[in-house]
Amino acid sequence: MWSVLLTLAATGALGEVVNVPVNNDTKFGFEIDYADNQFLLDGKPFRYVSGSFHYFRTPRQYWRDRMRKMRAAGLNAISTYVEWSLHQPKEDEWHWTGDADLVEFLNIAQEEDLLVLLRPGPYICAERDFGGFPYWLLTRDPNMRLRTNDPRYMQYVEKYLTEVFNKVKPYLRGNGGPIIMVQVENEYGSYACDTDYTSRLRDIMKQNVGNNALLYTTDGSNVNALRCGYIPRVYTTIDFGTNMNATKTFQVMRLYQPRGPLVNSEFYPGWLTHWQEPFQRVNSGAVTRSLDEILSLGASVNIYMFHGGTNFGYTSGANGDENSFSPHITSYDYDAPLTEAGDPTPKYFEIRNVIAKTRGSCDSARGRPRQSVGLRGRQPSRNFKSHQEHVRPKSGGALRGTTEATGREPRKIELWKRTARFEGI
Numbered sequence: 001m002w003s004v005l006l007t008l009a010a011t012g013a014l015g016e017v018v019n020v021p022v023n024n025d026t027k028f029g030f031e032i033d034y035a036d037n038q039f040l041l042d043g044k045p046f047r048y049v050s051g052s053f054h055y056f057r058t059p060r061q062y063w064r065d066r067m068r069k070m071r072a073a074g075l076n077a078i079s080t081y082v083e084w085s086l087h088q089p090k091e092d093e094w095h096w097t098g099d100a101d102l103v104e105f106l107n108i109a110q111e112e113d114l115l116v117l118l119r120p121g122p123y124i125c126a127e128r129d130f131g132g133f134p135y136w137l138l139t140r141d142p143n144m145r146l147r148t149n150d151p152r153y154m155q156y157v158e159k160y161l162t163e164v165f166n167k168v169k170p171y172l173r174g175n176g177g178p179i180i181m182v183q184v185e186n187e188y189g190s191y192a193c194d195t196d197y198t199s200r201l202r203d204i205m206k207q208n209v210g211n212n213a214l215l216y217t218t219d220g221s222n223v224n225a226l227r228c229g230y231i232p233r234v235y236t237t238i239d240f241g242t243n244m245n246a247t248k249t250f251q252v253m254r255l256y257q258p259r260g261p262l263v264n265s266e267f268y269p270g271w272l273t274h275w276q277e278p279f280q281r282v283n284s285g286a287v288t289r290s291l292d293e294i295l296s297l298g299a300s301v302n303i304y305m306f307h308g309g310t311n312f313g314y315t316s317g318a319n320g321d322e323n324s325f326s327p328h329i330t331s332y333d334y335d336a337p338l339t340e341a342g343d344p345t346p347k348y349f350e351i352r353n354v355i356a357k358t359r360g361s362c363d364s365a366r367g368r369p370r371q372s373v374g375l376r377g378r379q380p381s382r383n384f385k386s387h388q389e390h391v392r393p394k395s396g397g398a399l400r401g402t403t404e405a406t407g408r409e410p411r412k413i414e415l416w417k418r419t420a421r422f423e424g425i
């Protein structure tokens, strides 16, 4: 039996050290139970209700605030891209501090009881300049073919991914961290069909991730996108918004992923705005109806965006082709449940109510209680890093470290009882 020292700040007992025994049977991991079409988190049936939140669109001083509000809405995971251009602004210059401190972002997620879906690209789109690629890629070889298996491009990709995984490896679920899924490329089937490229990316990522997290793809919900986005031995997921019938749309995913849990990796509660357009809005009634349908199918979902934030500097991207050019505005508010400034909207509360309704309801399809989407019983990891100065509860916050050291029982720690804290907003 080994143990972990957790320094927990509790009301009136700041700096209390809780020695949490961890049974050797505690096994961290994230995998798929194909027989029952579900995920297994640490061996137990699980599904996520996640929200996208990109660290590079919000100053780090606000990261914890946004995550707490996401957790309070009932989410149990967040999803973020990793932006190559931010971390490697020049070929010989790496940047991992300040607003680029990905590791700190992961630490905070873990402390705030949120799992992480990581999308390291290398291409991310994300409505960012050059889809997150560093500009200097264009200054190397004029014949370099981006997003293909061209070795002139792949040499840089390998260096970038190596740096990323050196940072995030300890945070993979199998190593006790919050990262349960790692996405390969980004909606690649909408761009090209170089399967040598996607297979090579899979192999590089697999070398780094092993079985410590699940590799997945995300593609548009149509057969053409999936045909080229599908990567053998990588879990296929799709994305779609409120204009689609979830039940019918998941049948498209089933063409390429006949078994395993249903996943919508980008469910759009709002939309992006280009210059010259009116501010784009998505009706919250449509959002809650659609989310309700997705959840009632037992699917896992990531809401894109839950908090959009801001495209600082010249980081906004553009859509277009030979005939059109539609640049994105600086704001990435996205009509998301949390505004650009981080404030909850009426949509936030409506979404929270849909998620709350799903909890503990009965899954008639399988004839047994559906797994709670909540995280009760999920075990914090060995990598838990304490930030006393941050976890000090405000009035009404209760911090509990419940230790169960009874033989084979794994430890149970409930860090926050915080859902009520946002009731008054």
Ligand SMILES: *[C@@H]1O[C@H](CO)[C@@H](O)[C@H](O)[C@H]1NC(C)=O
Pocket (backbone or CB within 6 Å): 001, 002, 024
């Ligand atoms: C738990 O694992 C550690 C390290 O492998 C070992 O030293 C210890 O004896 C084990 N304890 C039990 C109770 O099996």
Ligand SMILES: *[C@@H]1O[C@H](CO)[C@@H](O)[C@H](O)[C@H]1NC(C)=O
Pocket (backbone or CB within 6 Å): 245, 246, 247, 248, 293
């Ligand atoms: C979606 O399609 C299914 C199957 O055709 C149907 O039963 C369901 O009512 C539709 N849902 C909505 C919200 O229209």
